[in-house]
Amino acid sequence: MARGCLLAGARLVDPAAGRDGAFDVRIAGDRVAEVAPSLDPAGAGVVDCRGLVLAPGFVDLHTHLREPGREDEETVESGSRAAALGGYTAVCAMANSEPVADSGAVVEQVWTLGRAAGLVDVFPVGAITVGLAGRALAELGEMAGSAARVGFFSDDGRCLQDSGLMRRALEYARVFDAIVANHAEDSALAEGWQMNEGEVSSVLGLAGLPAEAEEVIVARDLALARLTGARLHVPHVSTAGTVELIRVAKRRGVRVTAEATPHHLTLTEEAARGYDPVFKVAPPLRAREDVEALRAGLADGTIDCVATDHAPHAPEEKDREWDAAPCGMLGLETALAVLLTELVPGHLALARLVEAMSAAPARARALADHGGPVAAGRPANLVVFDPEALWTVDAAGLASRSRNTPFGGRELRGKVVHTIHDGRFTVRDGRVADGKG
Template sequence: MSTTGTYLIRDASVLGTEQADIRIENGTITAVGPGLDADGAEVLKAHGLIALPGMVDLHTHLREPGREDAETVETGSRAAALGGFTAVHAMANSMPVADTAGVVEQVLSLGERAGWVDVRPVGAVTVGLAGERLAELGAMADSRARVRVFSDDGKCVSDPVLMRRALEYVKAFDGVVAQHAQEPRLTESAQMNEGEVSAVLGLAGWPAVAEEAIIARDVLLAKHTGSRLHVCHLSTAGSVEIIRWAKAQGISVTAEVTPHHLLLTDELVRSYDPVYKVNPPLRTAADVQAVRRGLADGTIDIVGTDHAPHPSEHKECEWEQAAMGMTGLETALSVVQHTMIDTGLMDWAGFARVTSSTPARIGNVSTQGRPLAAGEPAHVILVNPTARRTVDPHKMASKGRNSPFAGLELPGVVEAVFYAGHPTVLSGRLNTPHPAAAKES
């Protein structure tokens, strides 16, 4: 997408603190401060809004190529923009799997063509996600996509020798292996969290130790290799403690938590509504409190959506037959505000850290997650923290309707998104036309 236009964001609260104007010209922030001269710019009245760096998602499933019935790069990246993201990392479990330079370059090209956000392909760790031999890690890293994040997400790299080799390989180009922590032998036929609710419902349980055992093994492998490990969608109190211990040892490990694991519990499974079926499963209220505390104190580094859209027929069926996964791009900001900011556990500067600057650093995306300062790329969002909305999946841009937050009233509305200086989202509140109409004409 071309970067055109000059904009002056007037009287925004930068990171939720002091009010300032932000001037954007040709894709770059040229000035930040009070009382800036409009000087030919289109003025956006942002009093009462919070200015933040564009959000960066390290964990998005865009499904294309191969599963365009569930999502496409176009629909998924547009959903990301509406949710306040300016960059997403597209997971490798497409069809074909993104395990070669050709496929990751295809995903990159699709993202560039869509133009809503920066789409960064994630490369598979193993060929076909089969866990038998390493994929073309070096070729993907050297491709035009410059892949730096590798993951078999959806499947665990359960073979410790393969995991060790992958960690050793990516170290050469400062890559990171993002592990889906699930010991497969401990989760055979598992349907939900193992605990009191699973016992009452008679559903096969998914024990916390199945996640924790892989994390414990992998942090030791990361220590042995001196390479970077990232733990996807951490969900248990025990996992938080393992990550806390590993960081105290100086091991190079980072971790993420999803919005749904910050809010929802396994009690919801009593409804047998497959919208609550997810991998890893919803855990207990004690786990929810533990991951919130872990995110607040920095043990957990980032929020990753694990946006996982599915066709309706894969969710509107019997629980045991239903696909695992939830959508999350268009609700992530609201859920994090509700669980972390409105509870006093985090401020907006902390929000920017866990949703923007740190995921950009982990993913080696130097142009994203930057400060709102002169000379920086203009990836900027404006958020109305006092507005509230009722979640309606049928009004979302994503093809997936499997939002676990449907019907909930949540705080926080994204009023504007500037991606490289181009306004991909602008609400009527800012008294300016919506640019998407021109893009789509």
């Protein structure tokens, strides 16, 4: 695909520049060359973007790519395709691969695979503890100093229970200004859980996970972030109480950012009534009042960003009875559409959604080449989407190697048309532009 083109007539939503209006954007090589209300095409290939929204490419702080180890579920390449189709130009690959990304060697392997796929920037997340076992700190410095330049550490999938280790991880991460995220689930309160604890779990006879299992860990981690002065990131916030804890901590100056997933923002525990394990996820889908609090938190900035927690699972493991199925859902290819359909404009302004998917996560992870501003000389990492297009999610047609989307068969509004990574179309007219269709 030739580089250099003029994206003409779009509504440019660029939160980092405070812009929301009709602008043309010229791309030359891997950079944005010019941004103005009206540009002369002057021989550049013109891409008609009238009626479409142009924004900084999306950034996902929470992606499980499953490679190395579970290439039957996802690979860095297939996950990159899914990400590009979802409008992403950068994803953070969680460390719970096999082997675990707890060393310079594994994070460099993931980094190299991402470069080879060449569709999005894949930023490996390093494990906090060796083997995610929660007993000994991993070589954070080695990972930070590797070619992958890891600036984000998490044992996601497991909660780091040990307060002393969490404190040391925060102190260590602070040295290289990295962020630390902890999957918040107090083990003593989480014994054998199957879904959210509440009326529905009582009716269904499934063991519940109380909101407090998340909140006690988040409260502790916020206290440790305050103690250490380090940067804490709270992943997949799922309860009203957690939103309030973060709101208060931000007011007190704690260096904390937070994310919520499309599924926690749009689905409730009621989905468990059908015992369809596609709705089984960690943390579990919560009560209606939790969803309302997440929406309010996202709107007012308490929750900085949307992250997918894209978690592919093999059908032979996921399509079992509820109790035996693993937790997790796909998210990359449906995130934008789910949120446009369910939240915009009633609960959330379109510009705030764009910010929560681009500028805010880029800022949280300090990714200078992503999230805008869309300005001359900046890397051309962009998404163009149609905010009105209707489409139906076909689970079998997803680019992901797995099929566990909770939105299969759903008609959604909003579709990615083009994704541009380093000046190159990775998705053009809704298809991956790598010659493989």
